[in-house]
Amino acid sequence: MSIVLGPNQYGKAENRLVRIDRDPDGHRITDLNVSVALSGDMTDTHLTGANDKVLPTDTQKNTVFAFARDGIGEIESYALRLARHFVNSQPSIQRARVSVGQYPWTRLEVGGSPAHHSFARSGEGTRTTVVNYDGAQAWVVSGITDLIVLNSTGSEFWGYIKDGYTTLKETDDRILATAVDATWRHAAAEGTDWGKSYTTARQSLLEAFAETHSLSLQQTLYAMGERVLTNCPEIVEVRLSLPNKHHFLVDLAPFGLDNPNEVFHADDRPYGLIEGTVQRDDAPPAGLAWS
Ligand SMILES: O=c1[nH]c(=O)c2[nH]c(=O)[nH]c2[nH]1
Numbered sequence: 001m002s003i004v005l006g007p008n009q010y011g012k013a014e015n016r017l018v019r020i021d022r023d024p025d026g027h028r029i030t031d032l033n034v035s036v037a038l039s040g041d042m043t044d045t046h047l048t049g050a051n052d053k054v055l056p057t058d059t060q061k062n063t064v065f066a067f068a069r070d071g072i073g074e075i076e077s078y079a080l081r082l083a084r085h086f087v088n089s090q091p092s093i094q095r096a097r098v099s100v101g102q103y104p105w106t107r108l109e110v111g112g113s114p115a116h117h118s119f120a121r122s123g124e125g126t127r128t129t130v131v132n133y134d135g136a137q138a139w140v141v142s143g144i145t146d147l148i149v150l151n152s153t154g155s156e157f158w159g160y161i162k163d164g165y166t167t168l169k170e171t172d173d174r175i176l177a178t179a180v181d182a183t184w185r186h187a188a189a190e191g192t193d194w195g196k197s198y199t200t201a202r203q204s205l206l207e208a209f210a211e212t213h214s215l216s217l218q219q220t221l222y223a224m225g226e227r228v229l230t231n232c233p234e235i236v237e238v239r240l241s242l243p244n245k246h247h248f249l250v251d252l253a254p255f256g257l258d259n260p261n262e263v264f265h266a267d268d269r270p271y272g273l274i275e276g277t278v279q280r281d282d283a284p285p286a287g288l289a290w291s
Contacts, residue, residue, distance in 0.1 A: 005046050009097070011036035012057040015064045019072055026107065027117040030072050033101040034079075036060045038086055040094035053092035060086070074194035075100040076129045076140050083133035095134050097291060101145070102127040123148065125180065127198055131189075132288040139289035142194070143183035144202055150177035150245075155214040173261060175247035176214050180205060184228060185237040185289045192234050201235065204228045217244050217274040225278025236283035244272035 013035040021028040038060070044050040063082065072078045079098040086096040103126055105119040125147030132139045155176035160168075182205055186192055208227035214220045225238040247264040 005043055007039070008042055008046065009037040009039040009095075010042070010054075010057065011038050011097075012061040012064070013037075015061050017064060017068055019068050021071070025116075026114060029105045029119055030068075031103040031105060032072070032075065033103070034064045034082075035099040036064065036082065036086070037097040037099075038093045038095070040090075041092045055086065055090050055093060074198075075102050075127065076131065076142060076192075076194040079129050079131035080133070080138055080140070080189060083131045083138065087133055087135045095132065095288070095291075097130060097132050099130045100128065125202070127202075128183070129194075130183075132291050134288060137287065138189035139287055139291075140186045140189045140192075141183050141289050142186065142198060142201070143181075144198075144205070145179075145181045147180040147182075147202075147205070148177070148245075149180060149206065149209050150175060151210065151214070154212075157216055159215075175264060176217065176220065177245035177247060177266075178209075178217065178242040179245065180209075180224075181241040182224070182228075183239045184232075184235045185283075185286060186234055187236045187284060188234070197232055197234055201228045201232050204231045217242055217272065218276070221274055221276050222278055225276070229278060229280060237277060237279035237286070239277045240275065242274045244274060246271060 015032075015034040015036075017030075017032045017034055019030045019032075021030070036057075038055065041053050044052075045054055063085065067078065067082055067085070079100050083096040083098045087093050104122045104124045106122040106124075108115040108118040108120055110118065123146075125144040128143040128145055130141045152175055153173055155174050156172045157174060158170035158172065160170075182201075184201055186197070204227040205224045208224040209220060212220050212223040221240050221242055225240055228235060228238045246267045248267055249259055249261065250263045250265050252259045252263060
């Protein structure tokens with residue numbers, strides 16, 4: 001029996017980077033959470049403590065900020081630039097994964113016009129990307145998380161298995177709410193308009209959620225993934241994780257009141273967690289996309 005080092009990676013996680021573009025017509029804010037993970041020839045480092053192949057995580061942090069000096073652009077382009085830099089500049093680094101979350105800010109309205117330099121954090125979901133690069137090829141996964149949506153009708157759930165432990169009542173009119181966590185794989189790392197792709201994918205998720213008369217969150221999940229693939233030819237696979245944010249009708253009878261589907265208890269846990277992948281049947285191999 002011998003003991004060996006398994007897969008490993010290291011990097012600076014959750015660099016909080018804010019850039020202000022001081023456009024005279026109105027400032028623009030880019031608010032990011034950037035994580036770097038590098039891997040390569042790190043056996044000596046773990047076995048003997050030799051650090052000659054280690055690019056310090058502190059240097060990685062500095063690079064994240066330095067690369068924002070001349071503009072960030074779309075988060076996918078920024079992550080690609082960083083990932084390529086780490087691998088191409090350091091012989092001991094063979095793979096880089098750069099993950100970016102972009103927090104949304106909305107320009108305030110002041111006196112009926114858009115404010116020049118004032119913003120409010122908005123709840124429209126956090127845009128995300130994960131770029132993997134191995135020195136030869138790059139893979140780009142983009143997504144959105146914490147996009148909270150609710151349909152106040154148009155959702156049913158019935159016809160499910162009943163066994164000795166079932167207490168859930170069938171319903172033909174319930175609230176359907178979820179916090180969308182979606183990630184999608186791009187066919188290529190080049191030639192994509194990342195901003196347009198994100199906007200179209202996000203809008204597709206929202207429209208499918210709103211337009212699907214839902215018999216289950218599973219059915220809604222498929223409709224959302226299918227809509228993204230229909231509207232975004234550059235995307236080949238969509239992964240969705242949808243917590244079922246249960247809203248239970250409150251029994252008001254003890255107080256002599258009826259409750260015609262109006263008063264609910266929004267329960268936060270436990271929650272059903274519905275997860276699934278929707279993909280093109282001719283999707284190219286995922287390679288390191290989901291690493
Ligand atoms: O849309 C739903 N899917 C389920 O699998 C499920 N299970 C459950 O208790 N409620 C729901 N709702």
